[in-house]
Amino acid sequence: MIITILDGSMQGSSGEMIAFVEKAEARLQPKHTVRCFHLQNLNIRHCNGCWDCWWKTPGLCAIKDDMESIYPVVMQSDLLVFASPLMAGFTSSVLKRASDRLIPLIHPYVILNQGECHHKKRYDKYPDFALILEREPDTDDEDIAIVKDIYRRFALNFHCSLKHTWLTHMHSPQDIAHDIHHF
Amino acid sequence: MTFTIFNGSPRYKKSNSQTLTEQFLKGYHNQGKTEPVKICYLARASQLAEHLEAFRQAEEVIIIFPLYTDCMPGMVKEFLELLPAAGNKNPKKLGFIVQSGFPEAIHSVYVERYLEKYARRRHYHYLGTVIKGGVESIRSMPPSMNKKLFKQFRELGDNFARTGQLPRELMQQMRTPLKMNAVGRTVFRVISLLGLPDMYWKKMLKKHGAYHLRSSRPYAP
Structure with a gap:
């Protein structure tokens, strides 16, 4: 399996996620191809809503940075x-x-998808989604449910499913490797 | 009351959020409110310190943004991460307007849950979240087609000036349909067969000489 990890750790977060992701990557590497992007080290600009990717250069973003x-x-x-980290x-x-x-x-x-309007596929196949979340001191079950539901919606628009959610305080990198091996 | 609106659209002053804000303020000033309302554009990242100061000074705040990948745009999230919690004595009033291109409100009710929880977490007085779908088409529609939408936003502003609240009944009307009913879905299927929902996109693709590239898959494995 080919797995891509987008690590959203940033200055001000504990740094725990970076170590967690690296351990998960090491656990997964023998059996899977894993690519990890530590986003805080990359030059990624905000989407500016120009829609060139939809009507000038279909499928290609106009912003030339590390997203390429x-x-x-x-x-x-x-x-x-x-x-x-949350x-x-x-x-x-x-x-x-x-x-x-x-x-x-x-x-x-x-198009209509599950009775709702959603964007049409550009590609035949999209990767499924998974989440690794590091809680804040005040994180509760409601927060986790909100995040999961929003990513489920995001997945619906990307014609895939949210397959896993792992929490760094409850799951180990070994759990992630186990779940993915049995995916 | 110091009232400040934060526009969270990456499109800055050319945004639909700006158009809706202008309608909201027309209604707001109809009520004889003469003091200027400050508008901060989060797309102006270099002004972040000023935006944070404007937030600190405001007693009433509305943050308006377009739905981006089923949630708030990254620049709005950045701003929310930086806002301080309200003081216990005088919680700041905080409301949101989420607008999207999808006709149904269902797409925005998930981020609404986040925004409500965010306001609670930061101890702000939550004014509620206005959800309005079908907004992207205001750019391509003749003015007559936007009359109802603009009237709703003027009413929101008018009501906010009078009461300091966002009116629940109007907000409920604005977030319809939550999902399309069977009739709506059938109509959508029929107009899809006629290619009507895609017309705007096809027109813009042709305008930019990119119609022949419309099905490009530059990252196909």
Whole structure:
């Protein structure tokens, strides 16, 4: 399996996630191909809503930065893992910024999917989603449920499913490797 | 009351969020409110320190943004991470407006749950979240087609000026349909067969000489 991890750790977070992700990567590597992007070290700009990716250069973002190296890797993957410390109750802004930039991967055209309007596929196949979350001191079950539900919706728009959610205080890198081996 | 609006659209002043804000303020000033309302554009990242100071000084705040990948845009999340918790004596009033291109409200009710929890976590007085779908089309529609939408936003502003609250009944009306009913889905299927929902995109692709590239898959493995 090809697995891509987008690590949304950022300055001000504990750094625990980076170590956790690296351990998970080491556990997974023997059996799987894993690519990990530590987003805080990359130059990734905000989506500016220009929609060039939909009507000028279909499928290609107009912003030339480090997302260019992430797109092909994501589209080769079977599983896209969003790893992030929770910050103000949601995944980090660094991760959100990169997630916003995934929009060139789908069409502007809208279709009915599960009785709702959603964007049409640009590609035949998309990676499924997974989450690794590091809680804040005040994180509760409601926060986790909100984050999971929003990523389920995100997955629905990307024609895939949220397959796993791992919490760094409850799961080990070994658990992740086990779940993925039995995916 | 110091009232400040934060526009969280990456499109800055050319955004639909700006158009809706202008309608909201028309209604707000109809009520004889003469003091200027400060508008901060989060897309102006270089002004972040000023935005944070404007938030600190405001007593009433509305953050308006477009739905991006089923949630708030990254720049709005960045801003939310930096806001301080309210003091216990005088909780700041905080409301949100989430607008999206999808016709149904269902797409935005998930981020609404986050925003409500965020306000609680930061001890702000939560004014509620206005959800409005079908907004992207205001750019392509003739003015007559936007009359109802703009009237709703003027009413929101008018009501906010009078009461300091976002009116529940109007907010409920604005977030319809939550999901399309069977009739709506059938109509959508029929107009899809005629290619109507794609017309705007096809027109823009042709305008930019990119129609022949519309099905490009540059990252296909």
